[in-house]
Amino acid sequence: MYFCAMYSSELIKGTLKTIILKLLKSNGKMYGYEITQRVKELTNNKIQITEGALYPTLHLLEKEGEVETETENIGKRVRKYYTITPKGKVTVNLKVNEFMDFMNTMKFLLDLELDVGHAAK
Amino acid sequence: MYFCAMYSSELIKGTLKTIILKLLKSNGKMYGYEITQRVKELTNNKIQITEGALYPTLHLLEKEGEVETETENIGKRVRKYYTITPKGKVTVNLKVNEFMDFMNTMKFLLDLELDVGHAAK
DNA sequence: TTTTATACCTAAGAGAATTATGTATTACGC
DNA sequence: GCGTAATACATAATTCTCTTAGGTATAAAA
Numbered sequence: 001m002y003f004c005a006m007y008s009s010e011l012i013k014g015t016l017k018t019i020i021l022k023l024l025k026s027n028g029k030m031y032g033y034e035i036t037q038r039v040k041e042l043t044n045n046k047i048q049i050t051e052g053a054l055y056p057t058l059h060l061l062e063k064e065g066e067v068e069t070e071t072e073n074i075g076k077r078v079r080k081y082y083t084i085t086p087k088g089k090v091t092v093n094l095k096v097n098e099f100m101d102f103m104n105t106m107k108f109l110l111d112l113e114l115d116v117g118h119a120a121k
Numbered sequence: 122m123y124f125c126a127m128y129s130s131e132l133i134k135g136t137l138k139t140i141i142l143k144l145l146k147s148n149g150k151m152y153g154y155e156i157t158q159r160v161k162e163l164t165n166n167k168i169q170i171t172e173g174a175l176y177p178t179l180h181l182l183e184k185e186g187e188v189e190t191e192t193e194n195i196g197k198r199v200r201k202y203y204t205i206t207p208k209g210k211v212t213v214n215l216k217v218n219e220f221m222d223f224m225n226t227m228k229f230l231l232d233l234e235l236d237v238g239h240a241a242k
Numbered sequence: 243t244t245t246t247a248t249a250c251c252t253a254a255g256a257g258a259a260t261t262a263t264g265t266a267t268t269a270c271g272c
Numbered sequence: 273g274c275g276t277a278a279t280a281c282a283t284a285a286t287t288c289t290c291t292t293a294g295g296t297a298t299a300a301a302a
Contacts, residue, residue, distance in 0.1 A: 007226075008219065011220065013131060013290065014129070016290080023230075037248095039230070042233070074248095075299075076297085076298060076299090077249065079249070101128075102133075105128075105168065109140060109164065112163070130259070131289075134288095152280080172280090173259075173262085173263095173282095177282090195267090196267075198279080198281085199280085201281075
């Protein structure tokens with residue numbers, strides 16, 4: 001069912017809040033389903049946020065005051081828009097910086113070719 | 122007790138096997154405690170592998186055939202050395218490539234400054 | 243009219259780490 | 273010579289975050 005060039009799921013762990021907040025920061029108000037679609041599209045299906053992960057995270061972010069909601073009626077359907085708060089903007093900057101730093105560290109670790117001489121391919 | 126400029130622990134999740142295999146590949150045989158110290162040193166204390174995470178992972182890697190062990194007696198103490206297997210070398214290349222790809226995708230996502238005009242700092 | 247896409251949600255379970263222990267040897271400080 | 277810190281292994285209980293699976297309902301497309 002999944003046409004996965006997707007990353008193994010452990011990798012993505014810990015990045016969900018960062019991704020959501022970053023999208024909301026640079027993209028303005030979005031609703032849940034839209035977030036999943038946008039991420040999928042921007043990453044060529046490599047990152048697919050499941051709804052079981054998304055909605056609980058959005059609710060948590062709201063409880064923490066990182067995002068705010070407003071509902072909009074589309075026909076008979078209710079759509080819930082999320083907007084990043086000032087607190088959320090602080091958080092997202094911290095998180096993005098931390099992740100960038102982490103990537104540099106990992107790149108350093110994974111690029112190392114040390115002593116041993118045979119430096120196996 | 123921890124003098125953490127350390128990364129928030131969720132970030133590191135999913136990268137442990139990759140780090141261990143990569144170190145063993147480029148560094149030759151190493152024992153558990155040595156791995157934790159080397160990683161700590163190479164990352165300026167930013168990544169500190171806990172023993173509760175390390176040992177179960179090493180045992181798993183052995184069970185999966187990614188690494189092999191040999192014990193060495195240092196005085197009265199037993200030291201357990203780990204070496205990467207040919208299978209492990211294939212795995213580590215896949216994992217490193219996947220992680221590098223993942224980092225590029227994340228960098229793309231987190232660097233985006235989209236439409237909205239106000240492009241909040 | 244039936245299937246697919248949109249749109250929200252929660253609950254049970256899995257997986258990978260943390261935290262807390264436990265054991266024992268060796269080196270260092272005083 | 274004696275206590276503390278560092279070395280070195282290990283496991284168990286718990287926590288956290290996500291997956292899998294389920295549920296509801298409207299709108300569009302086939």
